Amino acid sequence: MMILRSSPPSPFGRKIKIAAALAGLRGKIEVVMADTTDPADVLRSQNPLGKIPVLILEDGTTLYDSRVILEYLDWLAGGNLLIPAExxxxxxxxxxxxxxxxxxxxxxxxxxxxxxxxxxxxxxxxxxxxxxxxxxxxxxxxxxxxxxxxxxxxxxxxxxxxxxxxxxxxxxxxxxxxxxxxxxxxxxxxxxxxxxxxxx
Known part of the structure; x- marks a missing residue:
């Protein structure tokens, strides 16, 4: 299962949650809370900028920011769903x-x-x-x-x-x-x- 590092108030994290739902992928993503202000949070090793959201793929690859993650979800869903192909x-x-x-x-x-x-x-x-x-x-x-x-x-x-x-x-x-x-x-x-x- 993929892991989405985010926090509830994040509008950029919200974008990914909505995109995943529209792409039929929400069940393949576990949302894990991230604290951008906590130096001890592993978020900073997942994204050196310390920003959310971060999507961690099953092989450990990390994707950021929301624009890249959204494009990945579109690709994973077969394309031309979240981002038009034409x-x-x-x-x-x-x-x-x-x-x-x-x-x-x-x-x-x-x-x-x-x-x-x-x-x-x-x-x-x-x-x-x-x-x-x-x-x-x-x-x-x-x-x-x-x-x-x-x-x-x-x-x-x-x-x-x-x-x-x-x-x-x-x-x-x-x-x-x-x-x-x-x-x-x-x-x-x-x-x-x-x-x-x-x-x-």
Whole structure:
């Protein structure tokens, strides 16, 4: 059995859990908790960056990060399931997935600014810079959210919106009206989304 090192609040780990469910591979993966802040956790030997998720294959090979793991799961499931095979659709989906990952990266940096810096050391300009990235990306998605077969782009955007709900109180919902029903439809169609929700 493969092992997924992750933690419940991780949106990148959530991406892999949802992808595995959509690919019919969830039963072949054991999820094992990882603590990125603990130097004694073997995570740092599994991924020298000390980041999650990490997928450990049955032969001991480790794969990281979520983009690579998701591509591996697509390959394992026969391809053209999580990532379209046709070139135009493939690169459109991967570009949207990268934009969704960018939302997560910028959102997490805002959380880290508050988590690791005392109030007097926080940099408002840096927080605004990251917040503006999120706003621009959400505007793009609000104008044209991923459509059709649920793939890497859908998974990425759903996890990004879920993370904004978790860490930012769902404030995005007031400004991006197309994305609210889009996420509701994704949740209704993909049970793994609700099953992987983390409540702080």
């Amino acid at each position: 070139p135009k659709a493939r690169f459109a989906a991967l570009t949207q997935a990268a934009l969704a990952d960018g939302i997560l990266d910028a959102a997490i940096l805002q959380i880290y600014e508050e988590r690791f810096r005392t109030p007097e050391r926080r940099e408002p300009k840096w927080i605004d810079y990251q917040s503006e990235k999120v706003a621009r990306a959400l505007a793009i998605f609000d104008a044209a959210p991923p459509a059709g077969h649920r793939d890497v782009a859908h998974i990425g955007l759903a996890c990004a919106l879920g993370y904004l709900d978790l860490r930012f109180g769902g404030k995005w919902r007031d400004s991006y009206k197309t994305l609210v029903p889009w996420l509701a439809a994704f949740e209704a169609e993909v049970p793994a989304f609700a099953a992987t929700r983390f409540v702080a």
